[in-house]
Amino acid sequence: MTKKILLKIHNPEKIYNELAAILCPYKECSPGSIIFIVEGSIANPRVGIRYPGYKLKHRTLKRPNKNSALWANLLDFEVVPFEHRKEGSSVSFTYGASFHSLAY
Numbered sequence: 649m650t651k652k653i654l655l656k657i658h659n660p661e662k663i664y665n666e667l668a669a670i671l672c673p674y675k676e677c678s679p680g681s682i683i684f685i686v687e688g689s690i691a692n693p694r695v696g697i698r699y700p701g702y703k704l705k706h707r708t709l710k711r712p713n714k715n716s717a718l719w720a721n722l723l724d725f726e727v728v729p730f731e732h733r734k735e736g737s738s739v740s741f742t743y744g745a746s747f748h749s750l751a752y
Contacts, residue, residue: 652693655684668722675700675719683728692733697725 657666674682680698688694701724709716729736 650680650698651682652690652696653682653684654690655686655697664723671699672722675704675722679704680726688730693730696728696730698728699725701725
């Protein structure tokens with residue numbers, strides 16, 4: 649079973665910095681083993697992201713320096729919609745369809 653963690657972004661203007669800081673400790677877990685709930689709650693999720701992605705790779709550098717990125721594709725994740733508290737298909741998910749269902 650995948651682990652679910654509630655994701656809270658405090659400053660939307662620095663969303664990528666916060667995502668990198670939050671996701672970084674989980675980069676060595678098996679691919680897709682954690683779902684971060686982006687919208688909703690743990691009991692009733694609406695949208696989540698499955699992390700780490702399959703493209704996340706550790707980089708071996710010949711001469712790393714202090715500014716070297718030791719991981720490639722750190723922000724690789726899959727958006728997962730939830731329908732009636734169960735995971736939906738991420739293939740057909742669009743934000744427009746998600747927000748349309750909220751209005752009605």
